[in-house]
Amino acid sequence: MRRFRLLLRLALRNVRRQARRSILTAAAIVVSLILLVFSRSLADGAHEKWIASGVQLGSGHLVLQSPAFQTRRAIAEHLQGADLRAVDSALRDPALAARVTAVTHRIEVAALASSPASALPVAVIGVDPAQEAAFSGMDRRLVEGRYLAAGDRLHAYVGEALARRLRLQLGDRLVLTAQALDSSITEQLVRVAGTFRTGMPEVDQGLVYVPLGTAREWLGLGDGVTSVAVLLRDSWGTDRAVARARTLMADRADRVAALSWREAMPELDAAIRIDDYGDYVFHLILFLIVALAIVNTVLMSVLSRTREFGVVRALGLRKGDSALLVTLETMLLTLVAGVAGVMLGLGLTWLFFRHGLDFTRFMGDQMTAAGGIIDPVFVPQFRGAQVVQSFLFVVAIGFLASLYPAFRATRIDITEAMKFEG
Amino acid sequence: MTTTTQPAVRTAGVWKIFEHDGIAVEAVRGVSLRIDRGEFVVLAGPSGSGKTTLLNLVGGLTRPTRGRVWIDEQDITDLPERRLAQLRLERLGFVFQAYNLLPVLTALENAEFSLLLRGVPEAERRRAVTELFTKIGIDGLEDRRPGKLSGGQQQRVAVARAVVGEPALVLADEPTANLDSASSGALLDVMVRLNQELGTTFVFATHDTDLMARARRLIRLVDGAIASDVRQ
Numbered sequence: 148m149r150r151f152r153l154l155l156r157l158a159l160r161n162v163r164r165q166a167r168r169s170i171l172t173a174a175a176i177v178v179s180l181i182l183l184v185f186s187r188s189l190a191d192g193a194h195e196k197w198i199a200s201g202v203q204l205g206s207g208h209l210v211l212q213s214p215a216f217q218t219r220r221a222i223a224e225h226l227q228g229a230d231l232r233a234v235d236s237a238l239r240d241p242a243l244a245a246r247v248t249a250v251t252h253r254i255e256v257a258a259l260a261s262s263p264a265s266a267l268p269v270a271v272i273g274v275d276p277a278q279e280a281a282f283s284g285m286d287r288r289l290v291e292g293r294y295l296a297a298g299d300r301l302h303a304y305v306g307e308a309l310a311r312r313l314r315l316q317l318g319d320r321l322v323l324t325a326q327a328l329d330s331s332i333t334e335q336l337v338r339v340a341g342t343f344r345t346g347m348p349e350v351d352q353g354l355v356y357v358p359l360g361t362a363r364e365w366l367g368l369g370d371g372v373t374s375v376a377v378l379l380r381d382s383w384g385t386d387r388a389v390a391r392a393r394t395l396m397a398d399r400a401d402r403v404a405a406l407s408w409r410e411a412m413p414e415l416d417a418a419i420r421i422d423d424y425g426d427y428v429f430h431l432i433l434f435l436i437v438a439l440a441i442v443n444t445v446l447m448s449v450l451s452r453t454r455e456f457g458v459v460r461a462l463g464l465r466k467g468d469s470a471l472l473v474t475l476e477t478m479l480l481t482l483v484a485g486v487a488g489v490m491l492g493l494g495l496t497w498l499f500f501r502h503g504l505d506f507t508r509f510m511g512d513q514m515t516a517a518g519g520i521i522d523p524v525f526v527p528q529f530r531g532a533q534v535v536q537s538f539l540f541v542v543a544i545g546f547l548a549s550l551y552p553a554f555r556a557t558r559i560d561i562t563e564a565m566k567f568e569g
Numbered sequence: 570m571t572t573t574t575q576p577a578v579r580t581a582g583v584w585k586i587f588e589h590d591g592i593a594v595e596a597v598r599g600v601s602l603r604i605d606r607g608e609f610v611v612l613a614g615p616s617g618s619g620k621t622t623l624l625n626l627v628g629g630l631t632r633p634t635r636g637r638v639w640i641d642e643q644d645i646t647d648l649p650e651r652r653l654a655q656l657r658l659e660r661l662g663f664v665f666q667a668y669n670l671l672p673v674l675t676a677l678e679n680a681e682f683s684l685l686l687r688g689v690p691e692a693e694r695r696r697a698v699t700e701l702f703t704k705i706g707i708d709g710l711e712d713r714r715p716g717k718l719s720g721g722q723q724q725r726v727a728v729a730r731a732v733v734g735e736p737a738l739v740l741a742d743e744p745t746a747n748l749d750s751a752s753s754g755a756l757l758d759v760m761v762r763l764n765q766e767l768g769t770t771f772v773f774a775t776h777d778t779d780l781m782a783r784a785r786r787l788i789r790l791v792d793g794a795i796a797s798d799v800r801q
Contacts, residue, residue, distance in 0.1 A: 153685050160673035458669040461630055462730075463658025463686050465651055561630045562622075565665060565742075 154468060158475035165448055172444040173484035176541060179437045180488025183430055183537045185496045188527035189504060190426050194419050195528055198382045198408065203283040204350060206411035207251070207376030208385045209392060211237075214404040216373055217411065222256050222328055227371030230402050234375050237395040246388050249378040251275065251282035254362040256373070258325035260355060264314035271323055271355045273362025273372075282378055285343060285356065292317040292341030295358055302340035304356040310342045312352065317341070323355065328367040335365040382408065383530065434544050441548035445477050449552045456556055457564020470553035474546065477553075481545025485538050493534065496527050503527075576642065577606045577738045577770040578627050583636035585622050585793075596622040598793040599636070604772060604786075606737065609764045611784035612774045619793035620774035621742055627772065628661055628740045629653045641737045658686055662731030662769075664741035668723040670715040670730075676722075677702075677711035680729040687734065701729045704766075705759040721752030728759060732769050741773045745780060757783055 162169050202208050211234045213224035226234060237243065238250055254273035259266055272279075276295035280286040286294035290307045303321055315321060319339050327333040337357055344351055363369065379388055385407045392405035409416040449456070456469050464472075503526035585597040597619045604610050612620045625631045626638055629645050637646045640660055645653060657663075662683075670679045680701070681694040689697075702708045707725045715723050724744060731739045741760075745753035757780060763769050773780055781787055789797040 149688050150686055153682075157671070157673060164673050454667075454669065455671060458665070458671070459682075460654070461628070461657060461663050462683055463654050465654045562625050565669075 150468065151471075154472050154475055158472055158479055161448070161452075161472075161476050162479050168444055168448060169480055172441055173480055173487070175437050175440045176481060176484035176545070177488040177491060179433050180485060180537060180541055181492040181495060182433060183540070184489060184492025184534065185500070185527070186426060186429070187533050187537060188493075188496055188529050189500070189525050190422070191530060191533060192503075192528035193525040194422070195382060196526070197419065198415065201412055201415045202376075202378065202382075202408045204345060204347065205415070206374070206406070206408055207282070208379040208382055208408050209377040209388050210374050210406050210408075210411050211377070211392065211396070211403055212374040212406070213402065214400075217404070217406060220255070220257065222254065222326075222366055222368060222373055225254070225328075225368060225371040225373045226375070226403060227369055230399055231370065231372065231375075233396065233399055234403060237392060238375070238377065240391065240395055243388060243391050243395070246379045246384050247377055248380055249278070249282040251278040251376050252359060252372040252374075253279075253376060254359060254366065254368060254371070254373050256325045256362070256366060258323045258355075260309070260313060261322045261324065262313035262315050262319065265312065267309065267312060267353070269309060269323075269353050269355050271325065271357060271362065273357050273359045275359050279356070282376065288343040288345050290342045290344050292339065294341055294343075295356060299340065299358045300361055301337050302358065302361075303337040305339050305342050306351040306354045307342040307344045308348065308351040309353060309355070310339060315339050321355075323357070323365070325366065327365070333365060333367075335361065337361070383532075385409070430540075434540070437541075438544050438548045441477060441481070441545060442551055445473060445549060445552040446555060448476070449473055449556050453559055453564045456559045457561045460559070460561045460564075466557040469556040469559070473553040473556045474549040477545050477549035478542070481542055485541045485545070488541065489534055489538050492537075493529060497529075500527055575606050576603050576639070577608070578772070579603045579639040579642070580623075580627065580633075581637045583623075583626055583633045583638060585619075585626060585631065586634040596793050597626060597633075600790075600793075600795055601636075602788070602795070602798075604738075604770065606770050607764070607768045608770050608772075608786055609761065609784055610770075610772045610786045610788060611781050612772065612788050612790060613776070613781050614790035614796070616776075618790040620790055622793075623790065624740050624742055624772065624774045627738070628663060629657055658683055659734070660737040662734065662736040662739040664724070664727050664731045664739065664744045666743035666746045668715070668720070668727045668747070670723055670726055672715050675712050675714055676707070676718060676726045679715070679726055680733055682730055683734045697733055698729065701733055705729060705763070706755070719752070720748055721756060724748060724752070724756055725759060728756065728763070732763055732767065735767065735769070738770045738772060741771060741775075743775055743777075744773065745775065745777045750779075753777065754779065 213226060216224035238247060252275055256271050258269055258271045260269040276297060276299065280294065285304065295302055295304050305315065313321065317339055321337050321339060323335045323337060324332060363371065379385060389405050389407045396403045396405055460469060580600055580602045583597055583600045584595065587594045587596055600623060612623060614620050626633055629640070633646060637644055639645065640656060643656070645656060648656065677698055680698045684694045684697065699708070699711070702711060705725050705728065707722055710718060710722060718726065745756060748756060760771055761783060764771055775781065784801065786800045788795055
């Protein structure tokens, strides 16, 4: 321990002694960390919005449904009776309920929508209007007419582009044809109550909302639903919520599956992962340059102190101690620069970009991808885990960068070092 | 002075051959030597005679090509590096021509370096160093960094660093070469006194005729071999 304290003291003073060199190296680390914190928080913020838009119109952060529904998408794979009550009960579990912001019961079915002018394949979703409005905010996407209301029965809320393609006006009749639970082909007549626009072509051109009761009657589903979609406070708590839901539904696992948005919406998951990988490559290149700068500085420092390393070895310091000294010097520099970099990164990002960075000029009003909407205003989000990860990443880089100079310090020949005139 | 018959260092048929551009250079050739505890020995000889190499061999800083070396009757020839470092720490002291104090440490911290590595408690370290500083006339300079000390003062700190742990042997390579004659003489007084009062064994490699004159044993090396070994 005394030996370690001595090495630590030497390391501290060596870092201070080579002030200019230390400051330059620290500056490289600080600038890189500022960039890392800024780009990660910006990416996290953009991803969170993207995910939120995707899960609101899609599966939710967490979805409970029949295990086979994910692949078969057939209404035969629905939840009802005791299973559905168990799901509703699980969502009242305090650990889960604390994370939940909205729940919606849905019946999703593929159908043919026919008007006097045309017939098109569509997705029909039977919803409780109030639940769905709280969940997806579809009521706020109204273009014309009105959103569905409690007590509606033969009303439909239709995508604006679909209405246009079917040449439907408000109040016009629309026939929905689908396969019922008993496998018969069944029709349902509805009237257009309103039209909506989400900005996602596949939704606006192919989605029809009808009241949940209407869908149940039409398809013969009794009290059943095909899915219970759950919205959480944010996407980062998804894994824990899914794990909790699975635990709560463990005795019904063969009939009720709890899926995360990553499982239920794999295309969105893949798109975000690809975007993340792009960021990681950028960060890797950035920190490779930083690592090289650290290696260069520390190596120069070691070589210029060849005689000193020879002296301390002659006095009884072991080879390993020389290596530890170099590593300690690098780590001290990295830790101090790391803390400064994180603080400055958070501070500067908050100071200049807390209201978001507007990319409208490059992206237009909005972009859609993988079932989600990418808002052109990127608002950074700070997460403790991300900050800690960034810091640890830099510490790891510092440690790795110290290895070669530390190795070189162990290779110094004492007698040759004494001749060194650095 | 305390002279015992126990050898502080012993070599038997030691050779050191360096390779330079494929040519073998015999720096030390078959040197057999015994230096007892408490001796004050000078290795003299012209440049290239092998003084420093022999000192390095005896100090475990380099390994012999052939032959064997003992410190305090412990064969160090094939000692693993880790144990050799420990032996240097506990039984050897070094004084170098260029002082070689660590610039980031104060005079006191430099002097107590080996004691600290050996785990000697702080109070004991400070007491030993302070007493030694007083003995060798550099008391009051404890908190100065090497850059704030004269050459003579730095070399005294280096001597203090070498002897404070009461090693079996202090090896000094041209300790006076960078000093003016007054500083050099004063430093020699210090080392003679330490030899007499503490019984510290000193082995010098030097060209300094004053130092040679004050040695009680003068070993002359020529072309890597002992040409004469005179007690005076």
